[in-house]
Amino acid sequence: MAGSTAAGMSAREAILRAALKVVGEQGVAGLTNRRIVAEAGVSLGSLTYHFPSQTELLRQAMLLFAAEEAKKLTELAETHRTDGISVEEAAVAVEQVLTRMTFTTDDIAPLELYLQAGRDPELRDATQRCFAAYDELATTVLTALGVPDPQRLAGPVVALIAGLQLRRLATGEAPPAATALTMLIHGSNA
Known part of the structure; x- marks a missing residue:
């Protein structure tokens, strides 16, 4: 370009x-x-x-990313939505999607911006919007799965998926997401 x-x-x-x-x-x-x-x-x-200012540039770049990420994830959720799918089947589908994802500079940039928001509070409103979009998507999917109290569980589900992706980026290995998601949703007895 x-x-x-x-x-x-x-x-x-x-x-x-x-x-x-x-x-x-x-x-x-x-x-x-x-x-x-x-x-x-x-x-x-x-x-x-x-x-x-660079802060305004970073803030607006994060907002652009957040809007596009929310749209992409909503479309992804719609393509994997099936009536009557179980939590376990949904967790396997999430794991398959995560495993197929590649990490490019486009995927690393938001992680850098999240870290920068930890240093620069002026960026936090943009990162909060991004995580709100993730939480909203997780709530929608959890609701469709019939999970009780989906709003309460959305944040931990998002955190688990983000943590697993960060671990994969840092180590090159994809930890099993399906088991972890199922345990989180059903409790440690799953």
Whole structure:
């Protein structure tokens, strides 16, 4: 994309996508104006016009990611929704989806931004929105499965899946998600 913005993409969106790519490749510490404008194919003036501070750029990039992630996950949930599916079958389906996922710089960028939100409280509203979307999706799926009190369980389910994915990213090994999800939903007696 370097050299010119992608067709049909505004300069603002190109900058946000470039920021996510750079963060995924270099981390937040590697996010420089020079790298962003080179990747986005925009001028430095365009970058500073749209985003007067790096915090605002990171916040808006996280919000873009959150909106797109929520849409993608909702579509994924719909494709795997089946009437009468058991919790165990749903857990196996989740494990299969997680195992097939590859980690690209696009997948690493949000993790970097979550960590940055721990350092910069101004980013927390964006990360809270992202996790709220995950929680809402988990609540929807748990409700469809007939799990009692799905809102109470949604946060722990999201945390378990995120933790398993982080472990997979760090170790290269995919721990079994189905057993862990089933135990969490049914209790340790499952």
